[in-house]
Amino acid sequence: MRFALPLLLVAALLLAVGIWFARESRWQRPLYCFAVPGQVWGVAPQPAAAQPTCPDSNTVRSEVRRGDTRIEQFTLPAGETETLLRLMQSAGYAVVSRKPDDGIQLEAILRKGDDQVMYFAEHHPQSTFVTLTGFGHTD
Known part of the structure; x- marks a missing residue:
């Protein structure tokens, strides 16, 4: 006792x-920036060909940690600028603004309820680099 x-x-x-x-x-x-590892924006499974990354920046890391911003990045095969865009649309996000793919990048703003996501898909010589950003996220 x-x-x-x-x-x-x-x-x-x-x-x-x-x-x-x-x-x-x-x-x-x-991969500190992913709230749900293996998911795209926490709403859909990450495609097998998508390699996740997070910015190697202490400033961004701090902003994500505080909940001030949200960011996810993926490297996909060349020419796949719309792969994750279609995935987000399938998850209920609507494209509210879009700039056409000019051979350099594709830009779009997506919205679902109060969640707004900026979508950037950059053409690289051997790959496509996609960045999803938005306001802080509260869980």
């Missing part, structure tokens, strides 16, 4: 440290 309270306190401390580590570890990972 005399060890019950200290053991209980140690268990509570270990639990608190575990919870803290689980929450904080996201911000140290390379």
Whole structure:
């Protein structure tokens, strides 16, 4: 009995440290910007050909962590400027503004309810680089 309270306190401390580590570890990972790993904007499964990335910037990392901004980036095969755009539309996002693909990039603004997403798909020589950005996200 005399060890019950200290053991209980140690268990509570270990639990608190575990919870803290689980929450904080996201911000140290390379894919820190993805709220739902393996998903596009948390609304659809990530296509197999899409390689996720996050900006390598402490400023952006801080903005995402604070909830001020949201960003996801993907590298896709060359010419796939509309792959993720169609995926977002299938998830219920409407295109409210779009600039035609000019051979350099495709730009669109998507909206679903209060969520507004800026979509940029840049042509690179061997790939397509897609960036989705929006206002902070509260979970």
